Amino acid sequence: MKKLDFFLSKRLMIEQRYQALKSNQTFLRNVQKSKNPGEYVEKFVLRSYYGICFFFTLFSLLISAEYLIDGATGFKSFTEGQIGFVIFLYALVVSASSSFFFLSSLNSERLIEPLTIMPVEISPFMISISWFMFTGSATFFIIFPPLIISVFFFHNFLSILFGFLWGGILIFTGFSISSLIYVFLNSRKSTSGRKVRSGLTNALKLLAFIAVFSIFDLSLYFPQFVTYISPNLYGTVKYFIPLLGLRYIVFNTNPTFQTILYSSISTGIYVLLAFFLFVYSSSSITKLMMEKVNVTKSTFESAKKTFKTKSKRTALVEKDIKIVTRKMQNLTLMLLPLFFTLPTVFSIYATGSIGTLNASSAYLGLLSLLIISASFYSMQLIISEGDGLENLRILPVTNWDIIKSKLTTGLIIFSLFSIPIIFILVGIGILRITLDILIEIDLAVGYIFASIISLRWLMKKIPKDAMTVNFYSFNGSLGIIFLFAVTAISAGIFPIMVILIYTFLASSIFANSFEFLMLIFIFNIIALYLLTSRYER
Amino acid sequence: MSFSIKANNLTKEFGNSTALDNINLQINSGQVFGILGPNGSGKTTFLKIIAGVLESTSGNVFINELNTNKDRDIVKKIVGYVPETPTLYESLTPREFLNFVASVRGINENKFKERAENFCNAFGLKDNLDEPIGSLSFGTKQKVAVIGAMLHDPEVLVLDEAMNGLDPKSSKILKTLLKDFASRGRCVIFSTHIMEVAEDLCDRLAILYKGKIITEGTLEDLKSGSKEQNLEDIFLGVTGQNQISEIVENLKEAMKS
Ligand SMILES: Nc1ncnc2c1ncn2[C@@H]1O[C@H](COP(=O)(O)OP(=O)(O)OP(=O)(O)O)[C@@H](O)[C@H]1O
Numbered sequence: 001m002k003k004l005d006f007f008l009s010k011r012l013m014i015e016q017r018y019q020a021l022k023s024n025q026t027f028l029r030n031v032q033k034s035k036n037p038g039e040y041v042e043k044f045v046l047r048s049y050y051g052i053c054f055f056f057t058l059f060s061l062l063i064s065a066e067y068l069i070d071g072a073t074g075f076k077s078f079t080e081g082q083i084g085f086v087i088f089l090y091a092l093v094v095s096a097s098s099s100f101f102f103l104s105s106l107n108s109e110r111l112i113e114p115l116t117i118m119p120v121e122i123s124p125f126m127i128s129i130s131w132f133m134f135t136g137s138a139t140f141f142i143i144f145p146p147l148i149i150s151v152f153f154f155h156n157f158l159s160i161l162f163g164f165l166w167g168g169i170l171i172f173t174g175f176s177i178s179s180l181i182y183v184f185l186n187s188r189k190s191t192s193g194r195k196v197r198s199g200l201t202n203a204l205k206l207l208a209f210i211a212v213f214s215i216f217d218l219s220l221y222f223p224q225f226v227t228y229i230s231p232n233l234y235g236t237v238k239y240f241i242p243l244l245g246l247r248y249i250v251f252n253t254n255p256t257f258q259t260i261l262y263s264s265i266s267t268g269i270y271v272l273l274a275f276f277l278f279v280y281s282s283s284s285i286t287k288l289m290m291e292k293v294n295v296t297k298s299t300f301e302s303a304k305k306t307f308k309t310k311s312k313r314t315a316l317v318e319k320d321i322k323i324v325t326r327k328m329q330n331l332t333l334m335l336l337p338l339f340f341t342l343p344t345v346f347s348i349y350a351t352g353s354i355g356t357l358n359a360s361s362a363y364l365g366l367l368s369l370l371i372i373s374a375s376f377y378s379m380q381l382i383i384s385e386g387d388g389l390e391n392l393r394i395l396p397v398t399n400w401d402i403i404k405s406k407l408t409t410g411l412i413i414f415s416l417f418s419i420p421i422i423f424i425l426v427g428i429g430i431l432r433i434t435l436d437i438l439i440e441i442d443l444a445v446g447y448i449f450a451s452i453i454s455l456r457w458l459m460k461k462i463p464k465d466a467m468t469v470n471f472y473s474f475n476g477s478l479g480i481i482f483l484f485a486v487t488a489i490s491a492g493i494f495p496i497m498v499i500l501i502y503t504f505l506a507s508s509i510f511a512n513s514f515e516f517l518m519l520i521f522i523f524n525i526i527a528l529y530l531l532t533s534r535y536e537r
Numbered sequence: 538m539s540f541s542i543k544a545n546n547l548t549k550e551f552g553n554s555t556a557l558d559n560i561n562l563q564i565n566s567g568q569v570f571g572i573l574g575p576n577g578s579g580k581t582t583f584l585k586i587i588a589g590v591l592e593s594t595s596g597n598v599f600i601n602e603l604n605t606n607k608d609r610d611i612v613k614k615i616v617g618y619v620p621e622t623p624t625l626y627e628s629l630t631p632r633e634f635l636n637f638v639a640s641v642r643g644i645n646e647n648k649f650k651e652r653a654e655n656f657c658n659a660f661g662l663k664d665n666l667d668e669p670i671g672s673l674s675f676g677t678k679q680k681v682a683v684i685g686a687m688l689h690d691p692e693v694l695v696l697d698e699a700m701n702g703l704d705p706k707s708s709k710i711l712k713t714l715l716k717d718f719a720s721r722g723r724c725v726i727f728s729t730h731i732m733e734v735a736e737d738l739c740d741r742l743a744i745l746y747k748g749k750i751i752t753e754g755t756l757e758d759l760k761s762g763s764k765e766q767n768l769e770d771i772f773l774g775v776t777g778q779n780q781i782s783e784i785v786e787n788l789k790e791a792m793k794s
Pocket residue numbers: 022023028465551555556574575576577578579580581582583621
């Protein structure tokens with residue numbers, strides 16, 4: 001690694017944060033006040049890095065503690081490696097998704113452009129090292145707490161070594177996966193017959209992407225699958241299955257020469273594999289970014305070639321939908337909530353036997369999709385404005401107009417996902433059709449309420465003078481997590497209230513789903529009215 | 538209807554640095570008003586405040602009774618603004634973008650159709666109307682931004698170096714359009730670095746320097762107040778940038794060694 005490469009990587013990482021911070025008045029004032037502005041910006045970035053590391057540690061500690069608090073059974077599941085599975089999987093998912101945001105913002109902020117004209121050899125690792133400096137290395141803090149707890153209880157110091165190596169394998173692989181997906185989605189097609197073919201290839205790409213993710217989902221998310229499969233692993237095979245093998249490699253409660261040997265071999269093999277994948281994906285992503293910066297895909301037919309006007313709200317929503325669907329990268333991000341939550345949704349249905357499953361639990365299951373979608377879409381729809389934000393600043397569009405349009409767009413996408421799920425439930429005879437409609441209404445109202453809250457928070461975070469917005473405008477990963485918490489509270493508060501009322505009245509929430517759903521609906525509508533009446537005057 | 542735009546003690550700070558320093562200025566309708574000034578003198582900042590895009594730190598701009606800080610939403614309706622660099626939605630086509638602007642501004646559909654057709658014909662945009670904006674050339678994007686700002690026939694048209702990147706024919710057309718605009722009792726405010734454009738177009742001029750207005754008036758006013766006879770020399774004179782030959786000599790020396 002040459003000094004220049006290191007310098008460029010660091011520059012890239014800092015520049016990315018700077019783009020989002022530069023319109024913030026307090027930040028600006030402090031930069032100007034400091035004797036060495038460059039140094040101040042670096043220090044500022046470093047501080048937010050510490051913040052994220054701290055937060056990840058805390059978060060992971062909470063998850064780990066949950067197992068320990070559970071007493072004997074919890075302790076048992078900790079030792080049986082479920083915690084390892086959950087935490088390491090979480091690290092992989094965080095790494096993959098933040099890498100994707102990292103890459104998209106490199107592209108949309110045109111940060112690579114200045115480098116393409118420099119007469120120096122750009123290292124194939126420039127981008128990945130820049131990623132590691134902030135995003136990648138911070139993710140390591142997710143895996144430390146359970147490792148330390150494990151060493152504390154079981155005194156196997158090899159846990160630290162193996163845990164660290166496996167953390168590295170998964171976190172680096174997260175980056176590799178995201179880069180390869182990014183390269184795959186953005187690689188150039190032949191230009192001939194562009195319009196017809198590109199629509200088709202886009203659809204195929206998207207399908208391939210969905211297929212890969214579904215396999216990932218299916219094999220890794222089902223908790224029963226894990227508990228079912230992991231005790232049944234026998235012999236040496238169990239050491240060689242990624243994630244599932246962590247129970248024996250990292251959280252090994254009585255190490256012997258043999259177990260350590262197998263663990264070392266397995267870890268060695270995967271370190272090598274991850275390393276080669278990382279080298280390959282680093283160079284492919286660097287090549288892609290250096291070759292064609294900021295390509296806009298011309299992959300659409302604009303159907304009606306006339307000048308036409310619509311209502312303001314329709315125009316805003318239509319524009320949002322176009323921005324999202326025409327950029328592969330935005331479209332992909334829209335699918336992420338589905339991948340992250342569907343397994344949980346279905347696992348709720350799968351664990352409950354058909355007898356106990358009813359409209360109330362179906363609603364509660366879908367609530368997780370609602371929470372993730374409401375927070376994630378709100379953010380993604382605002383980020384997708386990019387420097388187009390200036391257009392909204394110029395036009396007579398208020399923040400409330402923006403909130404309404406993002407809300408509508410998000411609701412449309414959310415409905416596209418949630419309605420089919422409900423139909424499936426009706427189809428397999430779990431739900432009655434009347435309740436089905438009620439669930440849909442409840443979800444829609446809940447979505448509107450939760451996303452108005454999150455959109456308002458997001459819009460407030462954008463400095464008044466800013467003409468552009470990106471992922472880091474909301475403090476990056478930390479922002480997502482905070483936003484997620486806010487959304488979870490605003491979406492969950494009424495169901496929880498209703499459940500509490502039932503508990504107080506000592507009746508079961510499952511007794512009467514209709515009542516349960518109606519109550520949530522009423523609470524939500526009142527809250528929504530109170531929230532919006534201030535604006536809609 | 539005649540109206541005026543007044544800046545009262547207008548100040549804008551970015552953090553601790555002052556981009557506009559206590560500006561007082563009146564611009565009347567029926568005028569093409571030019572704002573000149575070296576790089577970083579505050580032109581863009583000033584124009585953005587007039588257009589209601591930025592908020593001032595203290596002091597105000599009034600368009601008649603409207604305060605551009607407080608009545609932003611009304612101000613934006615009567616102002617058209619062309620930013621310094623066109624940041625349009627790259628994945629939309631020019632046609633879709635114009636449809637979007639017209640819809641958000643609530644322009645009558647027939648009027649919009651007629652104007653859009655005319656503008657696009659005039660600027661030779663016909664062939665590019667259905668390509669994504671991201672794949673257009675810089676000048677073509679600039680045209681889209683200019684048309685977008687004029688669609689609603691604004692009372693006040695604010696252009697930040699709008700001639701940049703336009704080919705000779707288009708910039709000629711734009712100049713004619715701007716004059717026509719002003720002659721219909723509207724107000725055109727624009728910034729430029731091209732002295733010929735300023736001389737050719739402006740009824741009045743102001744020169745900004747380090748956030749302050751150092752001179753303001755008609756071209757004749759400026760000429761009579763100075764010993765120089767062309768705008769370029771006046772500009773260089775008042776902004777204290779007239780030691781150019783000395784700088785060039787130094788540069789030449791430096792390049793040799
Ligand atoms: N977003 C911002 N943050 C911090 N400072 C800014 C910002 N925008 C402008 N400035 C500062 O305000 C001053 C005026 O900038 P402005 O862009 O208005 O100049 P200008 O006259 O338009 O220059 P140019 O001829 O280069 O377009 C400059 O010193 C600039 O550094």
